[in-house]
Amino acid sequence: MTLAHPAYGQLRQVTETAAVLLADNPGKMTLDGTNTWILRAPGSDDIVVVDPGPKDSDHLDAVAASGNVVLALVTHRHGDHTGGLKRFHRKTGAPIRALSEKYVRASTALVDGEVIEAAGLAITVLATPGHTADSVSFVLDDAVLTGDTILGRGTTVLDPKDGTLADYLDSLDKLEAAGEGRVALPGHGAEVPDTAEVARFYRKHRLERLAQVEAALVELGQDAKPMQVVKHVYSDVDKKLWPAARMSVKAQLAYVRKS
Numbered sequence: 001m002t003l004a005h006p007a008y009g010q011l012r013q014v015t016e017t018a019a020v021l022l023a024d025n026p027g028k029m030t031l032d033g034t035n036t037w038i039l040r041a042p043g044s045d046d047i048v049v050v051d052p053g054p055k056d057s058d059h060l061d062a063v064a065a066s067g068n069v070v071l072a073l074v075t076h077r078h079g080d081h082t083g084g085l086k087r088f089h090r091k092t093g094a095p096i097r098a099l100s101e102k103y104v105r106a107s108t109a110l111v112d113g114e115v116i117e118a119a120g121l122a123i124t125v126l127a128t129p130g131h132t133a134d135s136v137s138f139v140l141d142d143a144v145l146t147g148d149t150i151l152g153r154g155t156t157v158l159d160p161k162d163g164t165l166a167d168y169l170d171s172l173d174k175l176e177a178a179g180e181g182r183v184a185l186p187g188h189g190a191e192v193p194d195t196a197e198v199a200r201f202y203r204k205h206r207l208e209r210l211a212q213v214e215a216a217l218v219e220l221g222q223d224a225k226p227m228q229v230v231k232h233v234y235s236d237v238d239k240k241l242w243p244a245a246r247m248s249v250k251a252q253l254a255y256v257r258k259s
């Protein structure tokens with residue numbers, strides 16, 4: 001029987017070369033939990049792990065037991081993707097690579113455009129900042145691992161610390177170009193059939209919201225505070241979602257005010 005998302009604690013094969021182990025850490029920011037991706041060419045004992053996941057021994061043990069781990073890759077710095085790195089490295093001894101030096105163990109930082117050959121696969125590194133400054137995607141022959149840049153459902157929150165809308169829109173362009181006909185394998189949620197199509201949908205959604213924010217500023221004045229804009233643009237949305245909306249609006253205002 002083929003498994004469907006979410007399948008906690010079970011290795012679910014999604015493409016010929018990618019399977020997922022879903023961590024049991026559902027939440028507001030993680031949807032059903034964090035996806036840990038296991039990559040290997042057919043017949044290979046070696047595996048590449050993308051995002052070992054949170055600090056959860058059961059999950060990390062299951063990931064480590066999925067094959068001979070030759071490399072772990074990190075899509076971005078958030079704790080639900082990196083919390084278990086130390087333990088995972090201690091357990092497997094596998095080198096860990098990320099864009100940010102902070103998470104690198106026994107290897108070097110990733111470089112945009114680099115092609116990694118491991119577990120019988122060629123994996124191209126694509127820098128896709130916006131969700132965070134250190135967000136990267138990984139391009140395979142038939143799929144793109146999108147981290148939190150593209151999710152299985154809903155849209156992405158831009159981290160107010162170092163995420164920017166300008167970066168994010170550029171990254172969606174890159175994913176549209178690289179993702180045509182390739183399945184999106186996201187950090188959260190189920191896979192999506194075509195990465196380019198989701199990238200287009202995400203861009204449309206962002207630009208619509210941006211137009212609403214710009215229209216609100218015409219009414220409220222160019223110096224309007226983020227929360228004033230939220231009340232205006234998200235008046236039809238549950239107030240509980242306003243703090244999250246405020247983060248998005250802040251990013252949009254930064255974008256509008258810079259351009």
Ligand SMILES: [Zn+2]
Nearest residue numbers: 076078131148
């Ligand atoms: Zn994230």
